[in-house]
Amino acid sequence: MNILPQELRGAATCLSGAGSIHNLSNQAILFGKRGVLVHGASLAAHGVLQKIQQDMSAGTDCLFWQHPGGEPTLAQLEELLEAARKHGAEWIAAVGGGSVLDIAKACAGMFHQPGTVVEYHDGAEPSRKSLPLLAAPTTAGTGSEATPVSVLTNTETGVKKSFRTKDMYAKVVILDPVLLQHCPSHVLTASGMDAITQAVESYTSRHATWYSRELAAMGFELLANTLPLAFAERNETGSISEERAEALLYGSYITGVAFSSSRLGVVHGLAHPLGARFHVPHGVCCGICLPYALELNRDSVQKLYTQLCDILGEDLIEWVRQQLSAFGMENPFSGKTLADTDAVVEEILVSGSTKANPVTVTEDIARDLLKKILA
Ligand SMILES: [Fe+2]
Known part of the structure; x- marks a missing residue:
């Protein structure tokens, strides 16, 4: 058995511990002022979303995009991509469960790519770099924050599959137990x-x-x-x-x-x-x-x-x-x-x-x- 995989990649930075989510804004701003934060509906329930909004308002221009729920689809990804491109995002952040992390990761991966998301879901290799992704899971979990994989469903064909690129690892992972x-x-x-x-x-x-x-x-x-x-x-x-x-x-x-x-x-x-x-x-x-x-x-x-x-x-x-x-x-x-x-x-x-x-x-x-x- 090999000791190491042939290629070892992963998040550049992993912050952990209670309260570590409050580093999200100062980590994000390292990549630029403008970004999109993807989250689920439940994030507002215990005041977490409001605190993150407060943190972000102190120096970033952050668009908050709520995932509609369920497992992520290509149609949802197209909507998110359009919003992120219109906003001129320099980074994508995700605070949520596996679906939120996966769709945000796909958005970061697809942001600069030409062509349609269907082509990449069908296996085309992305030729351009991803946007920086910051990921904070609120479930344990899919492990999506640690992988370059996004699982999405094409609702027109019914095909649910993962697509991956070497470039889709999160740049920053935040593991805050309070979120769970x-x-x-x-x-x-x-x-x-x-x-x-x-x-x-x-x-x-x-x-x-x-x-x-x-x-x-x-x-x-x-x-x-x-x-x-x-x-x-x-x-x-x-x-x-x-x-x-x-x-x-x-x-x-x-x-x-x-x-x-x-x-x-x-x-x-x-x-x-x-x-x-x-x-x-x-x-x-x-x-x-x-x-x-x-x-x-x-x-x-x-x-x-x-x-x-x-x-x-x-x-x-x-x-x-x-x-x-x-x-x-x-x-x-x-x-x-x-x-x-x-x-x-x-x-x-x-x-x-x-x-x-x-x-x-x-x-x-x-x-x-x-x-x-x-x-
Ligand atoms: Fe799984």
């Missing part, structure tokens, strides 16, 4: 299962290096040990303690750093087409598909599987099933029929995540996985 403390329970569990899946898939990926595996193991430990406790605490008290929010946020981030070089596995190959067909949140897709993928992979990565069980102190597949049940996360695909199975199989097989899976996923395996998940 009021995360709604269903978002906490869905994004948490996404992060745990990413840790497992990065750990067992065929492209793993010593570097990515160490980070994925630490990410897995932080996330798996904290998520059930944070969920119980959120339900009992209405918020998550700073200490647990920090563990989840850091666990999600370092997992993102890990899989940005190691890639993932077949769960992510399944989650995109299934999520797009049945309108199921990404984290729920991941959590539901994870035990099936682990059953497929367990024997081929026996030592790694045992190491993850040792971190938990119990069997990983059993543990995942227990968490899904405790979180009330039922299989939303059960009993459903796909109208275009062949297209879904094709999307699974061409996915870069599927190609990183430790067991080579053939057409028969993909069909078998779908049959079990939809049973």
Whole structure:
């Protein structure tokens, strides 16, 4: 196994700790005065948005753009791009969950590119540099703040896929646990299962290096040990303690750093087409598909599987099933029929995540996985 990935890239600056979000404006102004801050509706709920607006008003000319919600689409990206270009943005900031981070990242990546966003979603290589991106996650998480990947859906074709360029890493990442403390329970569990899946898939990926595996193991430990406790605490008290929010946020981030070089596995190959067909949140897709993928992979990565069980102190597949049940996360695909199975199989097989899976996923395996998940 290689010690390092062939190319190691990432955020130039990562600030962390309670209150670190208040560095956003002084970091942004290093890239210029004019910028766009993308956020979700929930940011206003506990006064965070108002405080950021105050910070920004002291020296930047910042346009605030609220993401309409749901998973990001190419049509939303076109709207955001138009607003950012009209504003003459010199940087893009994102404070929000994975959808907010992904659409802001795509906006930064596409800002200077000629042509349409559809061309790049279909695979065209961007030829021009990205705008600087500053990213502060409010969920833990997709790990989007750590990766050069943006997952967007073309609602006209129904295709949900990721696109990546080497240039789309955030220049500045801010990990402030205060932003996570009021995360709604269903978002906490869905994004948490996404992060745990990413840790497992990065750990067992065929492209793993010593570097990515160490980070994925630490990410897995932080996330798996904290998520059930944070969920119980959120339900009992209405918020998550700073200490647990920090563990989840850091666990999600370092997992993102890990899989940005190691890639993932077949769960992510399944989650995109299934999520797009049945309108199921990404984290729920991941959590539901994870035990099936682990059953497929367990024997081929026996030592790694045992190491993850040792971190938990119990069997990983059993543990995942227990968490899904405790979180009330039922299989939303059960009993459903796909109208275009062949297209879904094709999307699974061409996915870069599927190609990183430790067991080579053939057409028969993909069909078998779908049959079990939809049973
Ligand atoms: Fe994911």
